[in-house]
Amino acid sequence: MSALARNLVDIxxxxxxxxxxxxxxxxxxxxxxxxxxxxxxTIDVSPGGVALSSTESGDIGExxxxxxxxxxxxxxxxxxxxxxxxxxxxxxxxxxxERLADQLTWLANRxxxxxxxxxxxxxxxxxxxxxxxxxxxxxxRPARLLDISRSGAAMTVDVAPALGSxxxxxxxxxxxxxxxxxGLAVEFKRFIPEEAFGDDIVL
Numbered sequence: 001m002s003a004l005a006r007n008l009v010d011i012x013x014x015x016x017x018x019x020x021x022x023x024x025x026x027x028x029x030x031x032x033x034x035x036x037x038x039x040x041x042t043i044d045v046s047p048g049g050v051a052l053s054s055t056e057s058g059d060i061g062e063x064x065x066x067x068x069x070x071x072x073x074x075x076x077x078x079x080x081x082x083x084x085x086x087x088x089x090x091x092x093x094x095x096x097x098e099r100l101a102d103q104l105t106w107l108a109n110r111x112x113x114x115x116x117x118x119x120x121x122x123x124x125x126x127x128x129x130x131x132x133x134x135x136x137x138x139x140x141r142p143a144r145l146l147d148i149s150r151s152g153a154a155m156t157v158d159v160a161p162a163l164g165s166x167x168x169x170x171x172x173x174x175x176x177x178x179x180x181x182x183g184l185a186v187e188f189k190r191f192i193p194e195e196a197f198g199d200d201i202v203l
């Protein structure tokens with residue numbers, strides 16, 4: 001395949017991924033323009049929008065702020081309503097859209113592989129997602145964190161050390177416990193202390 005053809009394939013893949021809808025049920029709450037809050041559950045999510053199931057609905061054109069488990073805060077305008085819910089369209093900066101696309105890829109992979117969600121510890125998306133993965137041979141690769149819990153993390157990275165391999169994420173010792181397309185999940189050697197766990201954590 002020529003370099004031009006490869007580039008065209010890569011661009012097409014990126015466009016599909018940018019707008020791919022992932023059917024996933026994430027619990028959360030949303031706030032209407034009048035600041036009233038209601039419970040909701042996602043029906044599907046893409047980097048461009050979210051469909052929500054809820055007993056309450058926004059009005060077409062209304063700006064809605066949504067807080068979703070494992071994704072965090074997103075906002076957008078109501079573009080569609082239907083019985084039992086509504087959909088919003090989001091206009092995200094390129095960096096945040098790419099970050100959300102990575103997170104959705106991880107959720108889709110976990111769902112398709114039948115991985116049970118580990119509910120021992122809450123999972124969050126840290127503010128600083130860029131880190132390094134140090135391999136058993138000492139080499140380091142850049143990685144991007146998808147989510148973190150007190151017991152482990154998922155990340156995109158261009159290597160796949162064997163399951164059980166000892167690795168270091170940033171400065172945090174861990175071992176590889178799962179592989180998925182484009183990345184892996186690790187379990188930390190020690191739980192992160194509760195008082196140190198939050199959005200501003202740096203591994």
